[in-house]
Amino acid sequence: MLEAVLLGFLFSIFLVFAGRYFRGKLAVLSALIPISLFVYFASFINEVAQGKVILESVEWIPSFGVNLSFTLDGLSLLFALMITGVGSLVFLYTAAYLKNHKYLDRFYGYLSLFMSAMLGLVLSDNLMSMFIFWELTSISSFYLIGFNNDKADSRKSALTALGITGIGGLLFLGGAVLLGDVAGTYRISEMLGMSDSILKSPEYILIVILIFAAAFTKSAQFPFHFWLPGAMKAPTPVSTYLHSATMVKAGVYLLFRMSPVLGGSDFWHHTLIIFGAITMLYSAIHIIFRTDLKGILAYSTISALGILVFLIGIGTQAALIAASVFIIVHALYKASLFLITGIIDHETGTRDITQLSGLKKVLMPVAIAGFIAALISGGVPPSLGFVGKDLIYEATLHFENNAILLTVIAIATNILLFYAGFVAGVKPFFGKLPDKFEKVHMPSPLMWIPPLLMTVGGLIFGIFPGLIETTFAKPIVNALVTDTEDFHLKLWHGFNTILALSATTLVLGTILYFTIKPKHKLEQAISKLDRIAPKNLLFKLSNGFVDFSSLWTSVFQNGYLRHYLSLIVAFLIIAVGFLLFKDFSLNIDLRSLSRVTIYEISILTMLLCSVLYTVFTKSRLAAVASMGVVGLSFSLLFLFYSAPDLAMTQFSVDTLTVILFVLVLYKLPKYLNLSDNKVRIKHGILSLVFGSMITLLILRVLSEPKNTEISEYYAENAYTLAHGKNIVNVILVDFRGIDTMIEISVLIVAALGVFGLLKLRLKSKDKK
């Protein structure tokens, strides 16, 4: 399985080098990857249907418990097949849709990167590797949404999507780490048995909130739904693949996966039901106000995701069956509708539903696909959609509380989804063909066969629901519910309440379709409410954040050296000063201090005078000369306090420094009185406070006993081990020789720097 996951990654790396050969007809060949993966995963159907769970584990970072463990049960198999199946069709479709596009190879690279990440995500048994794949899907979707990177809109949408899903990913990481901490393992399969202790742990609520936030952002639940309509800026194959069939279902997948582990509390169920219900109804109502085909599909996708979250929230066996069937239904019809929209857009150049009509004359096979897709979407028998809708009603009707309310919400949503399906799949093809579209011609079969295949599949599954029952529905339920009851998927249940509800849905949906026509006016009307939409509120928040950061930057990073320095010094004063005064005890034992002699006093006075003169003199030469005196006083000081080596070195360096200064002094600018007195006083006070703090710090350290262990070691071993009697020199050339080695290298670098800077100057002069 590892190889299957890695295949797409390897292919996208391969495209970096060999991409240009894949721009032409060869592009079709890249579909071999998802097709072969589809076949590979399909070969597991039988095994999984018999209840087997295939586990594979490769050690990655065993010390942190992070491994590439993969599991293949009913749930992950369904997702894997959806990813590779829809992927195959999308790969084929893209070859025609983006034919001769300059960056077609890049597009395939992103697509296969995404496919692999998504496969890794649904197959991962380890929360950490799942997180990594989760983030990879966000990143690859960022590239895909922003594929038309010359358009500002695309870039903005890509950023929004990345921002929202990225934040979700971070929260997922938080949840995963917490959960791993509580459970003591990151393997989901090992967590299954611990759900009781996890439920009782104090972190449980926090974990659930974090996991919900991750799932809701990824699966575009209210109030994070707005990135999905924005993401429709991507080329249609991307919308098809990522934003209807696979990536947006990652959140749903996570909830599915986690429901046996975390799903035992009222909090879990109620939150999911509430958010799912709000999302499905809210975005279903939005559909009425849209005129862009992709916009309609985007909102109906959000609504469908809401239904899935809602069903997981209900969490009964019936609800889980309904959810698993509905995933298949939705993938089949929504992907087809997206592909059909892509064809319409590609051939007519518009997606405005108010302009499109009568296209069946010129695009007959597409019209057939659209019609079937609408049937599936609307849940018209004998399509699979009918089976799915029945299962949803069954789940809501038999839920223990508020069954009526939930059913009503579900019916309302389904009516609106019926409307959406017919507007997107049927309306463009019927009615009068406008003159301007008469020259529209059929696209390449690569484009119209994939939607047709999927919709026909939806019909066949509807007529023979048993195909899905054994292969997917039962293994999924087995993976998620411990004690299962036997069940059978059927198209025809006989005359009962559910059939009546279905019929109501169909009738009301049909009425809605014929009464409400998409109009621009409606769209404009609703756009007035945008100001209070979650999207804009979040944008305002992010803009505020940006403003705050730029304010922060302009305050702290304004490019003036003295400003930076003042900040650093002020911070040091506060930080060190605080620690210093927290337990301040200045108990210097005066007796332990050495006596002050007249020589010392005179050296210090000399030092003090020369330092002050350096600071306050107005002449550069005087400043350099007094710098020399500072150095000399230092070498006297060192000589006095038993450091002859230092004294010699300081003296020589001092000589060289003064020579150096004198050599360049007249090339240097004269002093100017640049700062005004106020600034000087401010800086003076700051420096003095800093200096006093250093003094206090030294006194504080001096009051502590000194650790002489290392010095004693050197004192004892300098001669016996290193045959030297000048310990300072022995330390330099023997004990700490490597340090000295590096220090002389630094010196060489400085010399080369000087050399280089001056030679550079000569050269640029030559040029002039």
Added chain:
Amino acid sequence: MEILLAIMTGILYASGIYMIMRRSLVKLILGIVLLGNGVNLLIFVLGRITKGEPPIIDDSQKVLEGIYADPIPQALILTAIVISFGLQSFAIILVKRAYKVLKTDDLDQLNTTDEDS
């Protein structure tokens, strides 16, 4: 004496920082030199000061005994002195070159990275 040296270190730090905060480039370099001296003195004082007992083993002995100045800060400062010479010369040349190219020694006019400023 340590108290006086501690105060001296504080003065060196204060004057170094003050000089670095001036707008003139030359003062910046002088400030760096002063600050460097201050750091040397800080290390030296923290290693405790000892009069007339350099860390050198007598001819007749093999081990250093009794009172002696701590050799470790001395070794640290020795290399620091030499390296600060390299640093100072590099800084001087940098300032000189900046002055030549940009025709200003006002640090406040060097606050952008743009070529055309």
Added chain:
Amino acid sequence: MKTLILRSASSYLLPVLLIFSVFILLRGHYLPGGGFVGGLVAAIAFVLDAFANGLKKTKILIKIHPGFLMPLGLLVAFLSGISPMIIADMPIMTGLWAGHPIPVIGAIGTPLFFDIGVYLVVIGASLTIIFTISESA
């Protein structure tokens, strides 16, 4: 600065200072001194000569560009550092000592060569800095 006194003094000062610098270098292991100080003193000797006789003459006197002393010194120091690894299969920078000590210099061992490397690097670096600056000044 080409005064007569300095010029005539420098012709004696240069060799004396150079010998003195080598002396400081060699005795460093036993008494105050060593590669750093020795190198600086040698550098001062050459700078003094340059002040007295002009940079050109000093450069002719040295023959090679002082910059070449830097890699040379680094090489000497490095070789002395790794020689214990090669010769005696000991860890890097372990002191190797040869038999009996000789007067003034004392025992001869790899640390001495290391110090000579430091000496060369310090001369090279200081002279490179000062010479390039005075050339361009």
